[in-house]
Amino acid sequence: MASTEAQAAFTASTCLTLANGQKIPQLQLGVWEAYDDECYDAVKWALEAGYRGIDSAEWYENEAACGRAIRDSLAAPSTTLTRADVFFTTKLRRNESYAATRDAIRRSLAECALDYIDLYLIHAPFGGPDVRREVYRAVLDAADDGEVKGWGVSNFGVSHLEELLEAFPARPPLVNQLELNPFITQAALVDFCRANGIVLQAYTPLAKARRLAHPVVVAIAEKHARPPADVMVKWGLQEGFVSLPKSVTEARIHANLRGAEHWALDEEDMELLRGLDEHFVTEWDPTDCP
Ligand SMILES: NC(=O)c1ccc[n+]([C@@H]2O[C@H](COP(=O)([O-])OP(=O)(O)OC[C@H]3O[C@@H](n4cnc5c(N)ncnc54)[C@H](OP(=O)(O)O)[C@@H]3O)[C@@H](O)[C@H]2O)c1
Incomplete structure (x- = not known):
């Protein structure tokens, strides 16, 4: 967990370090359910506001819009x-096969047209x-071939992680992306990830x-x-997580980043917030699938 001082010093450029040495921005824009021009605008606004990370997925059908917005932002004369x-x-x-995974990665690369996936x-x-x-082996091989720089998993439970740690002891997942907020804290799974x-x-x-x-949230606010x-x-940032708030609203995109800077929750706030856990799943929880 990061110290209160470190969290008060949080800015848009604050990064965590993955086990392979890669720096990862601690606050990034999520873009699930943002499509086409709406997604394009959100990503452009986010980069202008100071976000340095975008969380997309093949499933979201917006890799192309994200890539276009990133490329246009990088090409802007003022940047x-x-x-x-x-x-x-x-x-x-x-999840199908080695070959299907390698194909999917190449398709994603073609969609975003960013030369590599971070x-x-x-x-x-x-x-x-x-x-x-x-x-997983296909993803590691894509990393060896330079198609992706970092590799990881999402919604993996402890048993799924144990499998990978046993099969690939030298190259464990760098990241596990989970539903995490004060209303779903997944403490045992979080502890397992931290320990590894x-x-x-x-x-x-x-x-x-x-x-x-x-x-409780209102009182602390x-x-x-x-x-x-x-x-x-802020709760997630102070837990030491990468946080992925989604918005397609320009003012909220700004507010979610600026609202993380230059202040901190105290330990009492953090405990009160942890006490709100009700395993609140908003869409799916495949962490215990076979
Ligand atoms: N790996 C996975 O299985 C998985 C699953 C779910 C999500 N994700 C990732 O996590 C990201 C975030 O999760 P999420 O999209 O489910 O939900 P979220 O970030 O918890 O909430 C997004 C919702 O909150 C609204 N919102 C944003 N900022 C706000 C603010 N300051 N005040 C009030 N409302 C605000 C947004 O509205 P507007 O957009 O209208 O502003 C949107 O309706 C996703 O976009 C995706 O990148 C991953």
């Missing part, structure tokens, strides 16, 4: 950004142990805006004179 300054994540939709995740642990190992050097990414950090009126959304995002 000093280069490709190396932007961290682009995408994810495998279907982080490639297996979106979910479906398919059983043999398929998971084959698919796997960085956690918090998806749905705002609980899809469905818990912003909760009295009022104590710090901040909107409730800031409290939700």
Whole structure:
């Protein structure tokens, strides 16, 4: 967990370090359910606001819009950004086979047209142990071939992670992306990842805006004179997670980043927020699939 001082010093350029040495921006824009021009605009606004990471997926059908927005932002005469300054994540939709995974990665690369993918995740642990190992091996080989720089998983439970740690002891997943916010804390799984050097990414950090009126969140927000959304995002950052708030609204895109800077929750706030856990799953929880 990061210290209160470190979290008060959080800015858009704050990064965590993955086990392969890659720096990963700690706050990134999520773009699920953002399509075409709406997604394009959101990514452009985010980069202008100071975000340096975008979380997409083959499933979201917006890799092309993300890539176009990133490329246009990098080409803008006013920018000093280069490709190396932007961290682009995408994810495998279907776990099928080694060959299908290599094909899917090349398709994603063609869609985003960004030369390489910074982080490639297996979106979910479906398919059983043999398929998971084959698919993971394909992702590692894509990393060896320079198609992706970092590799990881999403929605993997402890048993799925143990499988990969046993089969690939020298190259464990760098990241596990999970549903994480004060209303779903997944403590045992988080502890397992931490103990194995796997960085956690918090998806749905705002609980899809469905818990912003909760009295504890509101009370902590009022104590710090901040909107409730800031409290939700800040909790994940202070847990040491990468946070992926999604918005297609320009003002909220700005607010979610600026609202993470130059302040911190105290330990009492953090404990109160942890106490809200109700395993609140907004869409799916495949962490215990076979
Ligand atoms: N790996 C996975 O299985 C998985 C699953 C789910 C999500 N994800 C990733 O995590 C990202 C975030 O998760 P999410 O999209 O489910 O939910 P979220 O970020 O928790 O919430 C997004 C919702 O909150 C609203 N919102 C954003 N900022 C707000 C603010 N400051 N005040 C009030 N409302 C606000 C957004 O509205 P507007 O957009 O209208 O502003 C949107 O309706 C996704 O986009 C995706 O990248 C990954």
